[in-house]
Amino acid sequence: MLSPRRLATTAAPLAALALGVLALLVLADLITLGAAAAATAFMISLAALALLLLTVRRIDGKAHRIDLRIKKHEAELARTTAALKTIETRLDVLVQAVEDSAARRADDLGAILASLGEDRVNAMARAREVEELREEVRALAKGRV
Template identity: 60%
Template sequence: MLSPRHLAAIAILGGLVLAVLGVLSLTGAVSPAAALAAAAFLLALSALAFLVLTVRRLDGKAHRIDLRVKKIENGLTQSATGLKRIESRIDRLSAAVEESATRRNEDLSAILASLGEDRVNAMTHAEEVAELRAALRELREERV
């Protein structure tokens, strides 16, 4: 809409034009019918100008809104692209974590199996050592 100053200026100008038409009509320079027709024409012309200004202002607002929407859409597109990249990285990382977990489980299984074998071997060695000690005791007793 127009500012109050612009509206006041238009109202004053319109009043002056009507006053001039009235003076011309009273002095006989213009017939009263022609003065009324000119006043009606000027009123229609000012209404048309007002509508044109209003439409231009609304068009400007619509254009600014359209620019904002395009800017936001561009930002959303960039965000979506960034999210897709992050999602692919997360997929790669989760696959690497799963692979690492699988390797760790295999390593733990191998370590536990190795420990079990060592324990069995240690028990066998302990039995052999116990047998050797018993044999040494017997040899000592025989010497004495």
């Protein structure tokens, strides 16, 4: 596609040549000055339309490229969103597993502590019983002697 600069560099010599030919035709009295002015105005309007068309086509091409980039970024965003949802699902599963594990550990620790507490209570009761038996044995031993 021609750029506006290339179009101008190509059209400028052609326009100068066309104006020169029109000037020669007017000087040779082959066409009137009004017809030459009308032809010049027509050439200028055609050049402006060509420049406008070229500019519109370039803008449309840029808009199309921007649209393609946006679609590419939207597709990447959709893939990223899907990946994030997958990761979020996995994290939810992991969080639930960690919570379940923590609950099991808390239950196990509670059972261990309860068991230790029961053993301690039982040991204290037995220690009292043993102490009472010792006192009885001492008392019996003192009574015999």
